[in-house]
Amino acid sequence: MGMGMGLQEKYKTGQRLVELHARAVAAPAEFDLMHLSWDLLPGVFSPSHTASTALFGEWLPYPLAGHFLEVGSGAGVISVNAALRGCAQVTAVDVSEVAVRNTRMNAARHGVTKRVRTLKSDLFDALEPDVRFDAIFWNSSVIEPPAGFVYSNELERAIFDSGYRAHERFLLDGPERLARGGRLYLGFNSLGNFAALQEISDRAGLKMDLVAHATRTSGSYEVEFQLLALTRVS
Ligand SMILES: C[S@@+](CC[C@H](N)C(=O)[O-])C[C@H]1O[C@@H](n2cnc3c(N)ncnc32)[C@H](O)[C@@H]1O
Numbered sequence: 001m002g003m004g005m006g007l008q009e010k011y012k013t014g015q016r017l018v019e020l021h022a023r024a025v026a027a028p029a030e031f032d033l034m035h036l037s038w039d040l041l042p043g044v045f046s047p048s049h050t051a052s053t054a055l056f057g058e059w060l061p062y063p064l065a066g067h068f069l070e071v072g073s074g075a076g077v078i079s080v081n082a083a084l085r086g087c088a089q090v091t092a093v094d095v096s097e098v099a100v101r102n103t104r105m106n107a108a109r110h111g112v113t114k115r116v117r118t119l120k121s122d123l124f125d126a127l128e129p130d131v132r133f134d135a136i137f138w139n140s141s142v143i144e145p146p147a148g149f150v151y152s153n154e155l156e157r158a159i160f161d162s163g164y165r166a167h168e169r170f171l172l173d174g175p176e177r178l179a180r181g182g183r184l185y186l187g188f189n190s191l192g193n194f195a196a197l198q199e200i201s202d203r204a205g206l207k208m209d210l211v212a213h214a215t216r217t218s219g220s221y222e223v224e225f226q227l228l229a230l231t232r233v234s
Contacts, residue, residue: 005221007144010191013221014143014159020049021155033077034058039109041102045074045158051216052225056139056187057081059212059227066134067091069177071123071170074158076103076116078139083112091133093121096154123169124177132179138170142192164196171197171204175232183229185211190224206230 005013021043029040031048034057040046047053057078062068064086070079073092080103082090090112092103100120107116119126145160161167167186174184184206188197201208211227 005191007193008146010143010193011145011160013191014145017049017159018156021046024049034081036080036110038075038077039102039105040075041098041105043098043153043155044096044102045099045155047075047077050218050223051214052139052187052189053077055212055214055216055225056137056227060137060185061135061183061211062087063134063182067132067179069093069127069133069136071136071138072099072140072158073103073118074099074139076106076118078137079103079116079118080106080110080112083107083115084110088115090116091119091127091131092116093119093123093126095120095122095157098154099158123166124173127177131177132182133177134179134182135185136174136177136182137185137187139187140167140170140192142189144193144196164193164200167197168200171200171206171230174230175204175206184231186228186230188226188228190222190226201230204230205233207233 033047062082062085065088067089068082068087069091073079073094079090079092094100100118104118107113141161143160149162209229211229213226215224
């Protein structure tokens with residue numbers, strides 16, 4: 001039933017996910033994913049509650065010997081994997097201070113601190129204006145909350161994108177940050193507002209291609225996870 005949910009039902013599912021995080025991790029914890037163990041700090045998106053991190057982490061075509069930018073790195077699983085799988089340089093940004101700290105912890109835990117730079121940034125804001133990337137990826141905060149929604153903690157930024165403003169900026173500004181031949185990727189899922197994403201993509205002059213997708217059951221509902229590649233229509 002989940003894939004046909006209305007916006008209100010998707011919002012409620014997002015609220016339940018926020019509550020689940022608050023209940024499950026009150027102190028620093030550990031989890032296993034992609035054959036490794038990871039630290040998780042309270043208030044950071046947990047890759048154990050949904051399948052998104054592991055799926056995107058496996059599917060992403062990491063730019064070998066290139067520079068990978070992860071927007072919204074959370075606990076840092078994907079950024080650390082990018083370094084372990086052969087990216088020469090990784091920049092991991094997150095708008096949440098505690099997520100930046102968590103990514104830094106896991107980069108140190110897996111010995112890739114020299115190749116994973118962590119930075120607190122609202123999307124591309126804190127990046128040097130002239131730095132360019134071979135691939136940019138965001139496992140996005142897909143649920144669109146009702147109009148007037150106000151964030152009450154940092155974790156909510158991992159689940160909700162009010163007015164789809166962060167998606168809009170990712171699609172409008174992302175292509176400017178790519179090196180020649182670079183690719184822009186979005187990790188999306190069926191709890192998101194695909195119609196709003198399509199509208200933004202059209203307005204940005206981009207086309208969306210499905211790189212990989214899979215359906216997973218989460219509690220009583222099904223979610224389809226989609227790795228999208230966004231390319232300029234020339
Ligand atoms: C769905 S979580 C994914 C976390 C991690 N990449 C993973 O796959 O486990 C989305 C992440 O995006 C971050 N985020 C949300 N809005 C952002 C923004 N405007 N700029 C940077 N990061 C943002 C959140 O703090 C959160 O860590």
